[in-house]
Amino acid sequence: MAQLLRLSLFQVSVGMATVMLLGTLNRVMIVELSVPAVIVAVMIALPVLIAPFRALLGFRSDTHRSAIGWKRIPYLWFGSLWQMGGLAVMPFALLVLAGQQVVGPGWAGEVLAALAFLMTGLGLHMTQTAGLALATDRADDATRPRVVALLYVMFLLGMGVSALIIGWFLRDFAPLTLVRVVQGAAVAGIVLNLIALWKQEQVRPMSRAERAAPRPRFRDAWADLVGGGQAGRLLAVVFLGTMAFNMQDVLLEPYGGEIMGLSVSATTTLTAIWAAGALAGFGLAGRMLTRGSCAFRVAALGLLVGIAAFCTVIFAAPMTSGIMYFIGAGMIGFGGGLFAVATLTAAMKMPANGTAGHGLALGAWGAAQATAAGLSIALGGGLRDWIDGLAMSGRLGEALATSATGYSFVYHVEIGLLFVTLAVLGPLVRLAPNHRRTPKPGSARIGLADFPT
Numbered sequence: 126m127a128q129l130l131r132l133s134l135f136q137v138s139v140g141m142a143t144v145m146l147l148g149t150l151n152r153v154m155i156v157e158l159s160v161p162a163v164i165v166a167v168m169i170a171l172p173v174l175i176a177p178f179r180a181l182l183g184f185r186s187d188t189h190r191s192a193i194g195w196k197r198i199p200y201l202w203f204g205s206l207w208q209m210g211g212l213a214v215m216p217f218a219l220l221v222l223a224g225q226q227v228v229g230p231g232w233a234g235e236v237l238a239a240l241a242f243l244m245t246g247l248g249l250h251m252t253q254t255a256g257l258a259l260a261t262d263r264a265d266d267a268t269r270p271r272v273v274a275l276l277y278v279m280f281l282l283g284m285g286v287s288a289l290i291i292g293w294f295l296r297d298f299a300p301l302t303l304v305r306v307v308q309g310a311a312v313a314g315i316v317l318n319l320i321a322l323w324k325q326e327q328v329r330p331m332s333r334a335e336r337a338a339p340r341p342r343f344r345d346a347w348a349d350l351v352g353g354g355q356a357g358r359l360l361a362v363v364f365l366g367t368m369a370f371n372m373q374d375v376l377l378e379p380y381g382g383e384i385m386g387l388s389v390s391a392t393t394t395l396t397a398i399w400a401a402g403a404l405a406g407f408g409l410a411g412r413m414l415t416r417g418s419c420a421f422r423v424a425a426l427g428l429l430v431g432i433a434a435f436c437t438v439i440f441a442a443p444m445t446s447g448i449m450y451f452i453g454a455g456m457i458g459f460g461g462g463l464f465a466v467a468t469l470t471a472a473m474k475m476p477a478n479g480t481a482g483h484g485l486a487l488g489a490w491g492a493a494q495a496t497a498a499g500l501s502i503a504l505g506g507g508l509r510d511w512i513d514g515l516a517m518s519g520r521l522g523e524a525l526a527t528s529a530t531g532y533s534f535v536y537h538v539e540i541g542l543l544f545v546t547l548a549v550l551g552p553l554v555r556l557a558p559n560h561r562r563t564p565k566p567g568s569a570r571i572g573l574a575d576f577p578t
Contacts, residue, residue: 129263133279134321135201135256138314140283141291142208142249144396145310146172146242147374149291150219153303155379160222166375166506168238172246173502176495182254194329197262198322200255205318207248212311215241216304252318259325281400288396296388355553360493362424362550363468367497369542370431370461372505372535374498377438377454380532384442385450395454402455406430406462410470420470421554427463428543428550434460435536435543442529465494471553505535 146169154160154168182200189196218237260276287310294306381392406427413423434456441449469490513531515521521530 128325129260131323132256132260132263132321132325133276134317135205135252136276136279137283137287138205138208138317138321139249139253139256140280140285141287141310142212142245142314144284144288144291145212145215145307146245146249147396149288149295149378150215150307153295153298154219154222155383158219158222160219161510163503163507163510164222164235166503168242169375170499170503171239171242172249173495173499175243175246175250176499177492179250179254179495182251186255186258192330195326197255197259198326200251201259201318201322204248204251204253204255205315205322207244208252208318209248209311209315211241211243211245211248212307212314215245216300216307219303220300256321259322263325278404281404285397285400288394288400292391292394355556358549358553359468359471360490362546362553363490363493364497365542365546365549366424366428366464366468367494368501368504369428369539369546370457370464371498371501372508372539372542373435373438373457375502375506376509376532376535377457380438380442380529381450384529384532385445385447387447391447395451398451398455399458402458403462406459407466410463410466414467414470419554420467421550424464424467424471425547425550425554427460427465427467428547430456430460430463432540432543435540439533439536442533508535508538 150169154165186197186200189199191199214237218241222235222238257276291306291310294309295302378392378395381387381395410423410427414420434453437449437453437456441447441453509531511531512521512534513528516525516527516530519526
C-alpha cells in the first residue's frame with residue numbers, strides 16, 4: 126500500500142498540469158493577455174487531440190522490450206520530461222504570443238505556444254498511460270479495482286488542490302508571477318513523478334531472442350470490434366455527448382472574469398468545484414450501476430443534468446448571481462461524470478467477436494471522447510469570437526450588443542447537442558434489457574473503481 130500510495134503521486138502531477146492547461150492559462154490568455162479566444166481554443170485543443178494515441182502508447186508500453194526488462198518506467202520517465210519541458214517554456218511563449226516581443230518574426234508567438242502545449246500534452250498523456258499500466262501490473266485481480274479507484278481519486282484531488290493553490294498564487298496577476306507559477310508547477314511535477322516511479326518496476330533481464338520477437342497487431346482486433354453490433358451508435362453517443370459537455374472548457378473561466386467580474390483566483394476555484402461535481406457524479410453512477418440500473422438510462426440522466434447546468438450558467442449573467450454561476454459549474458461536472466461512467470460501462474459490455482476485448486473497446490471509447498473534447502474546445506472558442514464580433518458590431522440588434530452574447534450562443538449550442546445526443550441514445554435505451562434487474566451473485570460490477578482516467 127505504501128508503494129501504491131507513492132506511485133499515485135503521478136496522478137497529482139497530471140491533475141496539476143490539467144488545471145494549468147484547461148483552467149488557469151485559458152482565462153489568463155483571454156482576459157489578462159488579450160489573446161483572441163479562437164487562438165486560445167486551438168492551443169488548448171492541441172494536447173487534447175493527442176489523447177487518441179493513448180491506446181498506442183499503452184500498447185507500446187505493454188510490448189516494450191529492453192535489456193533490463195523495464196516496460197513502464199521508460200514511458201513514465203520520458204513522459205515526465207516532456208511534461209516538465211512544455212510547462213517550463215510555456216509562460217515565455219504566452220508572453221510572446223500576447224505581443225511582448227522585441228525581436229523575431231511575428232508568427233513566433235503562435236509557433237512557440239503551440240509547441241509548448243504539444244509538449245505538455247504529450248508528456249501528460251504518456252505519463253498517465255504508463256503510470257496507470259504500472260499500477261495495474263503491481264496489483265492482483267482482487268485489489269486492482271481499488272487501486273484504479275485510488276489513482277482516479279488522486280487525480281481529482283490533484284486537480285482540486287492545485288486549482289486552489291494556483292488561484293491563491295495568482296490572486297494578484299503579473300507577468301513575472303505567471304512565469305513563477307507555471308515553472309513552479311513544472312518543477313513540482315517532475316519531483317512528484319520521480320518520487321512516484323522510484324523502484325516501482327523490478328529488473329527482469331531479457332534475452333536477445335525475446336527482444337527480437339515480433340509484436341502483435343491491432344488490425345484483426347479492430348475488425349472484430351467494429352463488427353460487434355451496437356459499437357457504432359455507442360461511439361456516436363460518446364462523441365456527441367463529449368462535444369456537448371466540453372465546448373465550455375475554454376470559456377467557463379473567461380465567462381466568469383469578463384461577464385461576471387470575478388478575479389483570477391475566484392475563477393480558478395471553478396476547477397475545484399467542477400472536480401467535486403464530477404466525483405459526486407462518478408459515485409452516484411457507480412452506485413446506480415452496481416444496483417442494476419441500465420447504463421444507457423444513467424447516461425440519459427447525465428445529459429438531462431447537463432441541460433439544467435447550462436441553463437443555470439446562462440441565467441447567472443442577467444441575474445448577476447455568482448452563486449448560480451458556481452452551482453452551474455458543479456452541475457456540469459456532475460452531469461458529465463454520470464454520462465462518462467455510464468458510457469464507459471456500456472463500452473466494457475460492447476459486443477465483440479474473436480480477438481476484440483475490453484482493452485480495445487475502452488481504447489475506442491477513449492479515442493472518441495478525447496477527439497470530441499479537442500474538437501469541441503476549438504469549436505467553442507471559434508464560435509464565441511464569431512458571434513461576439515457580430516453582436517458588438519450591431520448586426521444582431523441592439524439588445525444582443527453585449528459581450529455575453531458570444532458565450533451564451535455557445536452554451537445554447539451545447540444544450541442543443543445534448544438533446545441530439547439524447548435522440549441518438551434513444552434506440553440503445555429501447556433495446557436494452559430491463560434496467561432494474563438484480564445483478565447475479567458473483568457477477569462483475571462496474572463503477573468508479575473501473576473508470577480509466
